[in-house]
Amino acid sequence: MxxxxxxxxxxxxxxxxxxxxxxxxxxxxxxxxxxxxxxxxxxxxxxxxxxxxxxxxxxxxxxxxxxxxxxxxxxNKNAGYSIGIDIGVDYINGILTDLEGNIVLDMYYDLADSSPEITKDILFKIVKHFISHMPDSSYGLIGIGVCVPGLVDRNEKIIFTPNSNWSNIDLKTLIQQEFNVSVFIENEANAGAYGEKIFGAAKNYDNIIYVSISTGIGIGIIINNELYRGVNGFSGEMGHMTIDFNGPKCSCGNRGCWELYASEKALLKSFQKKNNTISYQEIIDLAHQNDVEILNLLQNFGHYLGIGLTNILNTFNPQAVILRNNIIESHSMVLNSIRNSVSSRTYPELDNHYELLPSSLGKNAAALGASSIAIEYFLDMV
Ligand SMILES: [Zn+2]
Known part of the structure; x- marks a missing residue:
């Protein structure tokens, strides 16, 4: 040798x-x-x-x-620290973690303007805050993982975000030039799937589908413990599968997409027909107070989610589907309505062979996944 x-x-x-x-x-x-x-x-x-x-x-x-x-x-989990940042359509959630993914610091911003320039400025502000408040360690900041709700190609360039309208943004290079550390850009649902796999509800499963239900719907696919990204990195855009071919036009160019019926945006729209000033938080609160009208609309939300999830179960036959959404996590009635909708549509043989679970990491799932991508790379390189 x-x-x-x-x-x-x-x-x-x-x-x-x-x-x-x-x-x-x-x-x-x-x-x-x-x-x-x-x-x-x-x-x-x-x-x-x-x-x-x-x-x-x-x-x-x-x-x-x-x-x-x-x-x-x-x-030595404190040998260095990693940053995970989840850029949503109307928020940025940042966390600083140790090398075992324990959250040391966090920062959350509502985004009134989700243009790339404003978002980048807030992202830089978060990273600078974390760097200046990070405990002393041997390796310091080992990397930054960032996820976005849209298409990210194999070179980690953001190609398109349908709900915030970014196209062809090389955020990776911008962050690298500013902070001089390894930077990783990932699709939000992929990052969430990864977070749940490493730290959360999917820990004990090898084959899972993670469904992120926020302004839009995205899914992360884990097959044999590995993320499946597709040839170009664009897998999992199932929010844009057609469930009504005569349905309304979607921002993606297609018609009758699943997310037009079963996303947070769609849910909010259905409530606002009756009360146009109601907020998402008020819906959650009213649901807890058992408001009959709200419960009926939530039942419908579960029903529409079940239709798309049935397609997903029939396609992938996973061990578990992890659902990331505030209302589903806080209101078991929605999960029951999803279960009813799914089991009325799937083969009876499939019924006892999958788990339908709420996310256990909640709003930090994607940021934790992004941070752990940076940690994994660091540990691979040392
Ligand atoms: Zn669409």
């Missing part, structure tokens, strides 16, 4: 060990050797490197099976 190959093997072993420490921390050197099949001297020398690199550290002593008690190794 030549020197380059030896260095590569070392790097791969180190990565393997770091991965196991991440999953099983605290863990002893002996246990690492047993799990990875690497011999004890390799484990010992690679562990020393990881300690020198401040990515792991030793703590006290673990359970002894007789003889000398082993020293335990722990992943």
């Amino acid at each position: 030549d020197i380059a190959d030896q260095a590569l093997v070392k790097k791969l072993n180190q990565k393997l060990l770091l991965n196991e420490i991440l999953k099983n921390s605290p863990i002893s050197r002996a246990k690492l050797s047993e799990i990875t099949g690497l011999n004890k001297s390799t484990v010992s020398s690679q562990v020393n490197t990881l300690i020198e690199e401040k990515l792991i550290f030793e703590i006290g002593q673990g359970q002894s099976t007789g003889g000398r008690k082993p020293v335990m190794l722990i992943f």
Whole structure:
């Protein structure tokens, strides 16, 4: 083996060990050797490197099976910090996390104007705030993950956002030039799916569909634990599948799209026919007070969601569908109405073979996913 190959093997072993420490921390050197099949001297020398690199550290002593008690190794979650930013149509949600995805700081802005210039300025403001309030650490800020509700291509360029009308924006380069760290741009539903997979409701599933229901509807697809992005990165635009071919025209160019019936925007529109000043928060509050009219409209919302979800279940046959939406998360009646709508339309054989779950990370799902994309890249590179 030549020197380059030896260095590569070392790097791969180190990565393997770091991965196991991440999953099983605290863990002893002996246990690492047993799990990875690497011999004890390799484990010992690679562990020393990881300690020198401040990515792991030793703590006290673990359970002894007789003889000398082993020293335990722990992943150093405070070796650096990552930023996740979710740019919505009318908000920006930013979080600073440690390397295990625990939220250290957060900032939320309502966006009155979602033009790229204004949004970029607020994004920069959030990042600067996080950098100046970040705890001291060995690696400092390791990266920034940003997600947007629209099409992001394989080069992470924002091609189009149907509900806020951005086209061809290279936000990645702008952020990189300003802050000089690794930047990742991802579609919002993909980031949310990733967040739920790593930290949330999808943790124990290998094949899931994440459905983000906000101003529009987007889905994130995880197949065998990996995000499926499609050839160009445009997968998951199921908010724009037609559920009524004679339906109204949509901003995407199609007609009768699912999100015209089952998004937050559609829900709000149906309420505003009766009361044109009602806000989304007031709807949630009235639903909690069991207002009959509101409950009827929510029942309809669940019904329309069920129609699109049936198409999704028939297409992907996933283990679980995770639904991200404030009303669904806070009002079990909507989830029941979705369940009824779905089970009245799917094959009976499918009925007991999927889970329909509300998001467990709520409004932070996408920002957490974006942050963890940056963390994963950092840990892969060290
Ligand atoms: Zn559409």
